[in-house]
Amino acid sequence: MIKWRTFCLVVLVAVLLSASVALPQEAGGIRGVVYDKDFDVPLAAAEVTIAETQERATATDEGNYVFGQVEPGTYTLVFSKSGYARRVKADVVVSPGQMTELSASLSGEFTEMEEFVVQDIQIGTGTEAALLDLRIESPALMDSISSELMSIAGAGDAASALKLVAGATIQEGKYAVIRGLPDRYVNSQMNNVRLPTADLEKRAVHLDQFPSPVIESVQVSKTFTPDQQGDASGGAVNVVLKGIPSERIFHISAQTGYNTNVKDAGDNFLSYSGGGLNFWGKDDGLVTQESGTNWTGAVGTSTTDEPTDYKWSFAYGDKFEFDDFTLGAFGSFYYERDNSFYDDGVDDDFWVYRDDLLTGSLPYPMTPRFSGGDPEENDEDDWTKWTTSLFDVTKASQTVQWGGLGTIGLETESHSLKALYMYTRDAKDEVILAENTRGKESLHIYWPDFYPQVKFDEPIPSAYNGLASPPLRNQSLVYTERTTETLQFSGKHTLDFFPDFGITDFFTLQSPELDWTIANSTATLYQPDKRFISNAWNIFPEEIPWTILGWDEGIYTQNDFGGGQGTTGNLYRKWKNVEEESNQYSLNFKFPFEQWSGEEGYVKIGFFDDDVERTYDEESFANFSDPMGYYTPAGWLPYWTDIWPQQGHPLEESYFDVGYDGKQNISAFYWMTDVPLNSYLKFTGGYRFEKTELEITNRPDVKPNGEIVANYFNFEWMQDGTVYIGNPAYDPDRPELTDTSFKQDDVLPSLAFEFKPWDAVTLRGCYSETVARQTFKELSPIKQQEYVGGDIFAGNPDLKMSALENYDLRLDFTPYEGSLFSVSYFKKDVTNPIEYVQLDDGINQFTTAVNYPKGELEGFEFEIRQQMGRFLSGLEGLSVGANATFIDSEVTLPTNELNSFKFYNAPAEPTRDMLNAPEHLYNLYLTYDLPDTGTQLGLFYTVRGDTLVAGSGVSAVGFIPSLYETEYGTLNFSLSQKLGDDWKLKFQAKNLTDPLIETVYRSDYIDGDVTRTSYRKGMEFSISLSGSF
Template identity: 45%
Template structure:
């Protein structure tokens, strides 16, 4: 461990020792309040110490704690409206100790009244309830509830995950658990695996689930056989709000201000050709290009006023008693949000020039190296044409999001049935302006655009007389417009049943209890529709007469300069699963269970793409700062159909059955084990493709061949059966201490895109991606060990170790197509591994000192070491390019970091609650360490170093104030520190970090007002 981790652990140790010393000076009373008639926890009961007048309210789980009491006897009064009050006299509190005092209250009702405590709630929102769930779950689990999400200002499921130890978000959307990215993480909603219309991934975009609909986000970090087989890093389960315990009507409205958006003012980038209406633009109304007609639509970005931002939500629910043994309930929720974002940053490309000055990274130069001595001396073969890629970025996005959640349910004493439907819609309208002027000034610091005779001009005498250097690193501009809609919907029917067979005594060894059966049938859909994405690339020149001109010329097919693209990805999932649980009481009086079940998920994907371009040469004479749309209000352009569009159908069927058991060998020791038998069948089938197009890329040939005659070869299919064992234990040497350990085996699958052996381009300007039909599934062996100390309800000290060994991990590398075009491809590497540690502390300061009652602090640290054996094509290609000395410096033999795995993560938080005044305060600090984003590669012998995402921190503050009885005012500030988010080229060979991407997110202020009836 480095100095940082050692210091962090030392601080935690001192923290714990001080807490133990202080806690010894005073004591307290704790316990659980029960409903005597139904033997269930009683929420919100009031517990009062008569001698001091102090009182607390029990949690939703009936727990209460009164700390900071001087040693001596006390009188305890427990009461709740509708119940008979109880008084406990002479409750003696020893010095430095907590004394337990449970209470059972009987209801005040007549024989004619009906009294019901059962509810149809599908999860828990309080942190204490989730902590209890964590302690009881067979898998290692962490969770965050809606209470903490609200305090931390988490607006969606993706932001909520950053509060979970060892969990981060990739690209703002995808879950990364313990350093394993989305491929190794199962994303679910109420236990149902959701489909994904993401063109690149099978992962669910978690930012589309707003916090207004979420009760909790639970992360199981170890595999158990009742989970899906690809939950290697973890299973993220979004628990939606369930049918409430009592009648509820909630309304909330809010608005926000972002510094980046506000500072943009009337210079906010927009698309004047497309706008988002109140409920979203109808993407289906935008028709594909008619190649027999000219295009007269908007080109390029425009500027306008910054958009307003606001949100609101409404939730209503209730439950009713119908007959002597039937209860029904419902919940409905609607949310609406309008957002905006704006940032200015940079996106640069650097490489190691193989021909000259290999001691430093220099700007990437298209078409070969810019062979110039950076001390000013001219190299004889120095080029006079070519482009750099040192772009200054401006990006404005307007976003609309709305959705609805509805559920109805019915239950009796032994049966429960719930029907749930959720629908989420989001629309994003993005305008992006990229400008490269720094490339020119890098090579010609004295360049003057208004003077053609200045160095780098069209009529310059330097560095070589008689040459036109105007096209050497010219000013360049790329303007992109994109409108995107995302839709996610799910219809779920769930049942839970207890078979009233009575207990059955099996000799003197076991007592078989009533079997429990649950099942789910779900149909889910995910759509991403991107109609008419437009990209315009131009360059600006000044001739020898000083006349400036913007130009767009056709490159290779014109595809890089002016392009329109339609793409729609639709994915549908039909899923069912059922579980049968047989509880039993063992020989020692402890409970265990035997569980079996089956699972099936059929996913169908449809991918459609249409691309159009022009070969016309366009230009206009104007100064550099005149944008295309400021000169041309409209154009009439002839468009042509791009013959290399990708259209395919994908199918994935995963079916499984499993068995598992939990056996209480001793009262303090449990064994858990079982196995999952899972079958995988994935395929992609090309369709609607021009037979004369050169699309099909045979493996390791990397030279396109005609699609005609190779249709079958261009399709891909993978089938595999797996047996996935799991074995674990739970050791409880003390009622407050739990030690868990497990060994499990899991798998990781490829995506549809990674299988298709064709050329694909995700974003304009991105490298070409080529799939690999010979990809195989990855297999993992997982080892986990965790120590939990739960000193009191809500308190926690936890230490964890985890190790994952991966065989045939799937990762990306670069490859030259036809020896000239750089492309990305997926491949199975030989092996990888992840080794990590987690430390987590939660402490109620009121346990130390009663004056600090209501103040809670917590923190967690995850330290991760990852390795990937890059021997094979990645290392070989670098050697073949003459970069053996670079490989020796950049790699530890053949080992590099795994992509997306941060070196460390830590969170610190403090919350302060004053029930008397209805005030809640929260402060949340999160740090994510450096993580490899892109592995190093080469292009024609020029080396691009590894790209790392650098460490950055976020600090959020929240304030909630209760107004009168039913109203609540909220104020939040997110990203207070506003750090610079950077990606850097990191080269051990040159010993330098060079900034690749850089931007600031800005500070966000929000205020809200809510009420509950």
């Protein structure tokens, strides 16, 4: 990597030197008239500023302004006057020896601008007004969120900002979902560069890693054009970073706050001995532990005082004018500590037991899922231990996030060059305490014929299995570090040494444009010593009768993981390291032209290549041969884990760990054209030729005796719906059994039109074809599980890529600046959608990925943005925005899966909803600017509808209904006040509704929803002070 970056630096320096000697050209100029938009009359004394040079001109009494000597190039003009909304005009081209005509109209209202205007492709994208212009001008259907709106909404990172976009939401707090299509169908980029990911489950970028201090805007393209990535099916999310300012800036900010759940926890905040995070969120290093001995370090939870939330950041930027070029730089650094806590969590595992399925009586009863025995075998002479999973959950996390951004750029009349480096580090210490006491206490509810209801202080009947559903205590200590690092070099060049030429006035080809990007990016995930322990509380009375309470008379026993692999143990410790590196380049040529009616279009061709290498390693240990299988304390409350480290619990290495190397190459060539037929109709279209290559090489564990562990499954569906699962011995002469490769070439067309009958009305339509890829994990048959006896995932080497046909139609109405009314229709037909199923042959059970035959998703989006001062002068400064998305989706189940449901007499429909596609999304926000006092208020309400997160499943022992996340809404409020010219004080209140975040089992064949998980996040309050100089 070091040599590669050195080479890139040499190339950058060489190009900078060659560009800096470009010869100056004859000056041009800019002139025009500034109007009052409300009365359509010239506006006197308006100020016009060229952002790049800071030259200023004042409009005359007739509204005229002029810049007589402007060097040829592309500029941004800012029109302003006290009491009027500023207007930004980007991409104003000045040609040698020519005067550019540019007029503007200002509305009689006030909108606060950002501290600076960013150059290059980022000019003006920090404000909502500029992004509305970008929305209208973009060849793709685009929605954006500016840093301006992010600040008002209190969006602390890219993930939070994305939730403000129509049709967009966030899965698990970090993955982008666009129009109901999850991460697989959404391409996330940074400055148009595709980033790697070290995610354990998905090939999806964690958007919560990119905080607001480094973000200029978040742009979402909802239609595919050939110059985009081929997997941008749901959309492409581009996080645009802040760039070089137009003038010197220095910005500092500090904030402190708290979460109500954390505050209420007080000195009962969950942690562990040695837990928490150091200042930089970096592990202190490995402690050498010897296999077969009792290891040091806490294995269970404890409590501590609640930590404090705070963050701070600073940024500095400047640019320097020279005779022939401009040099600029920008740098920022941020630091944040954040904490979360809840103690009202529920995690209940239910199913419809096979015996209840066989009765065929509807609705089917839902009972706790059990393992290790049968609740209906209640023999006082043969007590069998069997367990349920009805857990009450307490969870706490502490997070440290910090990073920096540095940009340097050089511009001449025809060339723009930029180098960017960004580094982010995110460390999280997560502690989970899950206790199952309800399983014992509610036996009579689910199995009344075998377990009659009794009170705590009453004797238990003799025929009552004392080991039935014992209380359980599970404790997890999870420390994780994530980093993202990217080094990017980019350039834009106007090849003006090519003269304009054409066929008379019918067609004129203008100077070609070239842009390029070279990037090296790395993402890592490091989990040192993740720990999980499970204990059962068993009651062994000396004589009958005994009481169900039993908290003071019993013993702890190890709740063995088992897992059908001949291994046991109830303490598990794991090291995991994932690293993914990407080397990427893109090269684009654009040939602009002017056609017969004077309209401008272009032809564009380009190349793209992204090489990704992924390394996955893990090492795990457990107390497989622990001589101390039980512990007799004073009662249930003294945790066994409190004295565990002082006892003799030797840990041994597990030989079922996963290690693999993965490679992915995506290469592409495309061509596209934008052809205006006249002033109101144009077409954009072309093809992208994309090649995908995936390789996975397995590195299986080797036992001390030299035996190579067979850590993979293969499976085959039978005609009757059952499945055969094979687990053959590892054959070193047949690596193809575990090593997987995949290749596919795709031709992806796109055709779009734009019809603009009036200046304020734009109708767009698009048809395109895109793809969705498998992940390394999904394609490899290697068995992966978080701990021995836990859920197993094994990939499918026969898994195919998904193909999508996309249809989009949007109508935008912008009657005046700052106003928008929009309606969109979209439809996506999916061939071979990738879904997860659970396979069970009665011995082995695991989850895998399969291709369903087809899927379909369609919906409508509605959006409005309105400045209310246009209707009533008393509402000047009040802006209202709202958007709503309604989604209808379904996938068709494959025949073999339907046969499997029928074989086990389980209910099944031929179709179901698509995973992670919410039924609807609503966003409503109000902002109120009071320029006379420097006060700004913001209110934001977001609603996500019911969303399918897991489809129904069936096995030899039961039927599990579909799992939905129920609808919930969040309300955020912000109030900021200027203190003089340089300082601003801000108060924020987030999640004021504090809704119940809940998943439920749902099916037409059970009696209503049954809770699977639930918790509340708590409300957040903060106060910050910032200064800009």
